[in-house]
Amino acid sequence: EAGVAQSPRYKIIEKRQSVAFWCNPISGHATLYWYQQILGQGPKLLIQFQNNGVVDDSQLPKDRFSAERLKGVDSTLKIQPAKLEDSAVYLCASSLWGLAVPYNEQFFGPGTRLTVL
Amino acid sequence: AQKITQTQPGMFVQEKEAVTLDCTYDTSDQSYGLFWYKQPSSGEMIFLIYQGSYDEQNATEGRYSLNFQKARKSANLVISASQLGDSAMYFCAMREEYGNKLVFGAGTILRVKS
Numbered sequence: 001e002a003g004v005a006q007s008p009r010y011k012i013i014e015k016r017q018s019v020a021f022w023c024n025p026i027s028g029h030a031t032l033y034w035y036q037q038i039l040g041q042g043p044k045l046l047i048q049f050q051n052n053g054v055v056d057d058s059q060l061p062k063d064r065f066s067a068e069r070l071k072g073v074d075s076t077l078k079i080q081p082a083k084l085e086d087s088a089v090y091l092c093a094s095s096l097w098g099l100a101v102p103y104n105e106q107f108f109g110p111g112t113r114l115t116v117l
Numbered sequence: 118a119q120k121i122t123q124t125q126p127g128m129f130v131q132e133k134e135a136v137t138l139d140c141t142y143d144t145s146d147q148s149y150g151l152f153w154y155k156q157p158s159s160g161e162m163i164f165l166i167y168q169g170s171y172d173e174q175n176a177t178e179g180r181y182s183l184n185f186q187k188a189r190k191s192a193n194l195v196i197s198a199s200q201l202g203d204s205a206m207y208f209c210a211m212r213e214e215y216g217n218k219l220v221f222g223a224g225t226i227l228r229v230k231s
Binding site: 031033040041042043044045048055056089091093095097098099104105106107108109110111113 | 121152154159160161162163164167208210216217218219220221222223224
């Protein structure tokens with residue numbers, strides 16, 4: 001079974017530029033998550049989708065970050081304009097459902113490392 | 118709000134020895150889940166082990182076991198017979214009672230010495 005795919009793996013941009021990340025979850029997984037992992041910290045949830053609807057975006061900086069999952073499968077995360085503090089690894093994860101039940105673990109992609117200069 | 122604390126920024130262990138990585142948590146939920154993930158230098162998060170708050174027995178998965186002490190709110194990961202490939206960052210995470218959102222600790226970097 002193919003895992004969670006993300007692209008690009010690395011991206012370097014200058015501040016105030018725009019950037020977009022793409023994620024394709026495991027086939028059949030209804031729930032998709034975007035996490036931000038700043039160097040030296042654990043991942044922090046930015047947004048959670050259930051199919052193509054948003055479940056939780058309470059920690060998404062909505063003035064500059066946006067995300068969509070139009071057909072309930074793959075997703076894009078955009079930053080516009082980028083700031084220096086956005087330098088981080090952006091991890092995409094998926095799970096079968098959005099329920100807190102056993103064995104509904106999240107599977108993570110390899111991440112996109114963003115450097116903002 | 119949930120909080121995960123990992124007090125060990127870094128740990129060393131000799132190959133073939135066991136090591137314990139500490140994790141304490143804070144939550145007001147009655148039902149919750151605790152996870153450990155491994156993150157090698159390549160960056161992906163690899164699921165290791167899961168413990169439900171109502172599980173009476175400690176979870177085990179191969180060389181990984183979770184020492185769950187509910188009254189002390191701790192969920193320590195024990196890795197037995199360490200291997201060089203165990204060198205990585207390890208994260209403890211909590212899933213809240215509703216929804217599947219994970220809250221992560223700051224992580225512990227483990228280095229296995231030969």
